[in-house]
Amino acid sequence: MSKNKELISKIGLRLDGRRANELRRIRCKLGVFTEPDGSAYIEQGLTKVLAAVYGPHEVRGGRSKAQHNSAIINCQFSMAVFSTTERKKRPRGDRKSTELSMHLQQALEAAIKSELYPFCQIDVYVEVLHADGGIYPACVNAATLALIDAGIPLKEYVCACTASLANNDIPMLDISHQEEVLGGPTLTVAALPMSGKIVLMEMSQRFHLDHLDKVLEKALQGCKDIKEILDNAVRLHVTDIGSSTGWANTKH
């Protein structure tokens, strides 16, 4: 009766061959561009995002906007017109991008020690190159890396992850586009995984409140796993940079 396809087969594999609690493959790199103060690239499965950070710098467009006690975090989310399977008409400016920009800002403001930069502005630009589910988490994760690359002090990593409920019962992690389309609700969580705080939570569709706990728990676990991966990437990057300048070569 129900058209919901089985998202997890009897043998416990998802459509792409993952198990319920597995993330997609994450690959990332810091410092992909020279022009911005910080930049990063992340791949979560097929979802690919570039992030660039400019600042802290003087507030653009007049001092009137400046805040005396903290920096302005200015975020822009944009998607390449070819990033989706069906070509998009515009890269940004539509409601969804505006909303995502705001959500991104919300997540980053929670992590950046913005009180260190009064009267300043920090620009965070993210560009989605390929959207294959979990765009927002990939943007948050990429932005985190770019901020670290730019040397902007953070309270801790801010990571995001999606989770959903397969076959009305099993919580599963890191939803791909195919699963988003076929399946039901998707819970997106951005968190400070070390302290376990949730900074943003969003849900599409609905599921029963009873399930929320386990799905949320799954998503938080995902954030923690992602943090480990990002942390490794950052350490590797710093070692690389360091060894090229000569101060970190004690390890080698």
Place this chain on the structure above:
Amino acid sequence: MALCDAEKTFVLHGVQDNFRIDGRELDDYRPMELETDVVSHAFGSARLRLANTDVLVAVKIELDVPFPESPQNGKIEFFVDCSANATPEFEGRGGEDLAIAISNTLTTAYSSSLAFDSRKLCLLNGKKCWKLYVDILILECGGNLFDAVSIAVKAALWNTRIPFVKNVNIDGNNIDLDVSDDLCLCERLDIENAPVMVTVCKIGDKCIVDPNAAEEHCSMGSVVVAVSGTKISTIYQTGTGSLHPATLTESLQLGFRVAIRLNEALSKVLSRIRPDEEAGFLK
């Protein structure tokens, strides 16, 4: 980029002496990196990195109806997006003017049937054709955008696979296409004559190619020469300065010469590209 007068003079003098600030001669290009097939879900794609300039091009294909005035031709459309990643100035609609300038130049350069034969994209005379969306994303600006974009576009088109149409059912106004879902059955485009653009930049009374950001800043004006095969297909003058007709001719000749050289180099590179190479931003 902000340059002071002293810096400007330094650039100018260097050009005068055929020794540019980065050590190049007047008609030298900076090193380029070209990758194809970087956007897996597009029908064709390429990424070009010319020093600090970074351009990503993807080609998408949709079914369309040919223009009534050219029923035998398919369609090609260029869309340029200047990402704010390149510079905060592009935030919002900041990059739009530049984007439109580039896409218009591309459109004119590709409009000639000698440059690009869009008749091959036509499936049914006056009824059905393919429309190519060539989407250009500018990720970083290190000068000389036009050249970089034109090369990336050409590479992306070279990389493009057109779906194979197995069967066409016509029934009154209803046309049903049966397209093979197998990607290995796709056809390629002929891009032999697709235009290559070269920006010739006038600094002082000399002309240079491939200006970097600082040189662009010092330029009085520049001419974009699009060369298709052995013919010039478009000329587009940018900047605020004016050019003397003699300088213009000189620039054209320089541009033409460099474009031929560039095109040859490109063809050579493309023929060497192997499909399974790991590409992308992780390198």
Place this chain on the structure above:
Amino acid sequence: MFTTKAFIKKSKIGHFLKNVREHYIRDDIFCGVPSCETCHPVESHLSSTYKNVCCLFKYNHYLILDTNVILDQMDVLDEPILENIIILHTVLKEVKHRSLPIYKRLQSIIDNPSRHFYVFTNDHHKDTYVKQDDKELINDYNDRLIRKSCSWYMKHLPGEIFVLLSNDAKNRAIALAEGIPTLTIKDYIESVKDNSVLLDKLAKKDIHVETYTKDIFPPHLSNVELLTGVKNGKLHQGTFRASKDNFLEGFVNVDSLEDPVLVQGRSGLNRAVNGDIVVVEIFDKKEWVSPSDIVLEDEGVAEEGIDEIELKERELKRSKKIKEEIKPTGKVVGIIRRKWRQYCGILQGGMDGVYQLFVPSDRSIPKIRIETRQADFLRTQKLIVTIDSWPRHSRYPHGHFVRALGKIGDQTTENEVVLLEHDVPHSQFSEEVLACLPKLPWIITEKDVKKRVDIRHLDICSVDPPGCTDIDDALHCRPIGNDGFEVGVHIADVAHFIRPGTAIDKEAASRATTVYLVNKRIDMVPELLSSNLCSLRGGEERFAFSCVWEMDANANILNTRFHKSIIKSKASFTYEEAQMTIDDKSKNDPIAMSLRGLNKLAKILKKRRLENGALVLASPEVKIHMDSETMEPLDVEVKKLFETNSMVEEFMLLANISVAEKILDEFPECAMLRRHPTPPSTNFDPLIKAGRHLGLDINVECGKNLAQSLDEATKPENPYLNTMLRILATRCMLQAVYFASGTLQKEEYYHYGLAVPLYTHFTSPIRRYADIIVHRLLAVTCGADSTYPDLLDKQKSTELCQNLNYRNRMAQYAGRASVAFNTHLFFKGKLQDEEGYVLHIRKNALQILIPKYGLECTLYLAKKGESSNIFEYNEEEQSQKAGNITLHAFDPVKVRLSLDSNNIQHEKFVLQLVSPYIEGFSVQPLGESMEVDPDKPASEKKRKSKSESHVKNKKKN
């Protein structure tokens, strides 16, 4: 490891998109073979002890199947002979892609542990995954994947033997070259011991060219030609409906045309089978003919040529004469989609050899040629056969035997046939469904009590028909205040056990209703729920959903409330017992008081309802008494009704109405309601006509008027007249249906029969799925449960309603068919004179109703197509006259009843007129019934009386 797959897909708006999907390759997928020591043991049904049955291989071995084997030979796989089979994920996916029904069947085999199937996820395994080459076609790629897995298994477990079965010669050749043992399924099966069953089931896809190859049928047009033809209007697409009486005639219902298109003859039908979506070409007007009125039965034998058909075609041509009835005529030129299913039926006798003719019990289906080596056995059985193909040169479609249902004429066999023919899902509940059941012993926990209103102290009782084990409802009534009452209807809380989205929920939704056959009940939910945990049995603590009213003495509702509760029914009565308790003045216990109160209120309610225009309709409902040992019907009688029947009914109606109001209020878009559409006035024509001939005026303007005129339509000399009129009125009605409230306008919610603006089903959740949905909705309104997306989705609800309506209709038909079969069984070999009434007058027949058995039969006055020389038909007056005797509708008659068993698949009753006596037509009365045995007239009375006493004895039991 990680790779991607790319493919082009057409989007909904016609764009071609390139899709890319991730594909992960793992190292934690295991082979599933029990003897393997390197792999982790996984849940696998493969068995190391299973004995191989194919004599081509000396050792036990595992089978790996190619996709084509599964797609073509599913019936062979259904047989539990081939076991220890490894299904590759690649194959499973392709099967799913190509045919969903076959995929589902395969899944159920895989789930069955005794079949020893194992799904190996080869495409995610690091050693068996291979990348698709450029220019490699998808089929070749899949074949390569299959071979890769075979060789992996061989290398992985050198001690075991793996055999690939494939019908693809190319794949076989490459596999053999790679050293993989490979066979076609045919070769394999032929070497299996005791293979006759399997050989029969081999689908006959590849028909060997026979010696006799003259094409009998014209070719079908190609699909492209058909589609172009339909699009430019030269051809028409429609559903083919074969005539039941004439195998060379049928109609095609074309949506765009008003009249169905008549198709006749062998080339006109051109291999269309009932239900197929076909394309017809319509002839010029001058070639149009009228449908024939003759009965043509296909008496053919497989080996015979087509001469016989040609003969019959000529007969058909001769018969069409009537000019005024000509219909658009055409011929079938192609078939868009076959609607072949599995058919029940029997083998046609009198044929030798392996080719046999199968006669479907559905007369609109042609005979099917099957190949079998066990014809002698199958001749005694009811069979299921499916069609594989219908080549041009063959007179009959080719099919293969699927399974035998049992001996012809057996109760169980016939039940099976009834269920299959009415598409009633009746398989055992699957493991998955049973796993959803609560564990026994089931106890009520503190938590449960907290969530519910505890009314275990109330004097609640249930009233049901005798022998009822699925008690959905219980009632109570107690006085409150000065002269008020509190009345509660307590319905089994099935929704508590059946949670949305679970396997048991899906199964119940698909079954939709419990189906009652004469001696069998096909439960919607497993017995543990239907007869135990949900059944509100006397003395047991049960969960219920209560609807409680406060009423005044005049049965006006002052207040309604709904809540989930815990009850403890004090007693479960039958209608008769309850009636006796009410009538027994000496009983004054709380239960009796409660029943009396209910009865009193019910009477008021009923009176009010009838005044509002509710219809009292009648349809003869019969009860069949069964012999408990032999399961043979002993007696057939009309069900008895007590006052308590109507008492329970009244409160159920009231509860349903109250609930309907409540859920519509809360869910204006997606409440599941039940409506009974007002019939179009033309439907009443036969009723009005019948009334007019009796001099009665029946006003059908609205329900209320109809109810009133039916009440007034009585004649003292014919007490049964009123009932008959009500039976006729029932037949004018439309079916009541479920619907989601958001899909219709408010005015259309009306329930015509009950004369209420809103109605739903709430009171029988054990046997109806609609009630479960209503329970869930109601639970949300009173905060006892939460919603889920499908419940609030108008589209989903509508789909659900469609299924419920379909299943209910089928269940009703199945029930009737079962009663009919058992009535036939009862009358087998009997000859009886019975009282009856004329229901209709026809040109050559009388339609007779025999109230005692609820039978309606045709009494032919003349042979079909001829007019009688004794009777004179008066169309105006609707009468048949013979001499000085005139028969009108509703006249009482006496008829002799016997059963014609010439056609074992289609037995029918034969009536002869006994009284009024008409010379040359009627038969002498028997005096009493006797058995048909013309040789021994002397002993018949004796034997009859014996059997009669037998009947009586059993009845007392």
